[in-house]
Amino acid sequence: MIRFENVWKQYDDGFVALKNINLEIQKGELVTLIGPSGCGKTTTMRMINRLIEPTSGTIYIDGQDIAKMNPVELRRNIGYVIQQIGLFPHMTIAENIALVPKLKKWEPSAYQKRVDELLDLVGLDPATFKHRYPSELSGGQQQRVGVIRALAAEPDIILMDEPFSALDPISREQLQEDIVKLQEEIQKTIVFVTHDMDEAIKIANRIAIMKDGEIVQFATPDQILRRPANSFVRGFIGENRLAQRQTAVPTAEDLMSHSIATVSPKRGLAEAFRFMKEKKVDSLIVTDKKQSFLGVVTLKELEKHYHQEHLLVADIADFDVTTLTKDADVTDVAEIFHQRDVSAIPVLDGDRLVGVITRSSMMRGLAEWEFQKQP
Ligand SMILES: Nc1ncnc2c1ncn2[C@@H]1O[C@H](COP(=O)(O)OP(=O)(O)OP(=O)(O)O)[C@@H](O)[C@H]1O
Ligand SMILES: [Mg+2]
Structure with missing residues (x-):
């Protein structure tokens, strides 16, 4: 749809x-x-409607080189919302919104209906606002009109340069949701500049992260969160946002108990039996001196071999045990309890044993996790 091919921009003062x-x-x-201020977002965007011309390279829309198109025609099919709103002060709100539909020679009944629909869409009562002038609206209200004006003539492409930046958080979220809904319904191609990573993650199909006039990474929000291309992207996303995503569900670490009944592989069976009775458990986790995980010995196996006095824990332990890493999530835990006949799942950090999940530690962990989430 929109394609930039080897596009360079050098401004008149020599700045690339x-x-x-x-x-x-x-x-x-x-x-x-x-991307950071000055990285070239607005420059990139304004090339799409030819408010800025590239120094070299080509931009295609639907396979057509836009340098060869009539710029006025081109702009009529591209809605544009800028941060500074850009409403015409001497026109009423209705006239502002209907401007491009009129230029496109819509019937008055059609554009009047459209004005009402769009005002409703952003929560501005048409009867109240239609006949006012921009100066009679608050900054946030003006900005909403700026957004819907870009949608009015149903252009194929909409360019939005930080359109929500002057809005309060609630209107902002409302408009973000409107954009996502609108996008799903009418499938417009939208290029949207923002400084706000949360906003980008919420609304974008794909995010282009820019730095110093270059695109550092262009991928879906999920891919960017999972695999930031480099430390710049990682920094830009913010470590805490990465971490937040990971703790959206409880992990093995949240669900495990730290009191673990362990045994050395070199112990005799009678000793292991006594440990179990003492700790009131029906299995012990076999670890070496450094607390590295080796396996599990169960009461059932102990009872089966108890009379063989020469055997050690190492001889009867199960070394092929399902374990979890501490960042495994709750669905992995539930799956293991569901599929296998185990009463305890060892939790590892590398090969070090850090905890054990039983059904009761899991229930307790879930309850605490829910509790911590309360405001
Ligand atoms: N007409 C101009 N002449 C010279 N340099 C310019 C001109 N317009 C923009 N620049 C420079 O080009 C760079 C990119 O500007 P641009 O407006 O694209 O940045 P931006 O990413 O939109 O930044 P912001 O987030 O602050 O809006 C900036 O360093 C800016 O100073
Ligand atoms: Mg800008």
């Missing part, structure tokens, strides 16, 4: 703002451009 941008945006996709 974009260095060889290659980017392909699919039809119906919502792509966010994100």
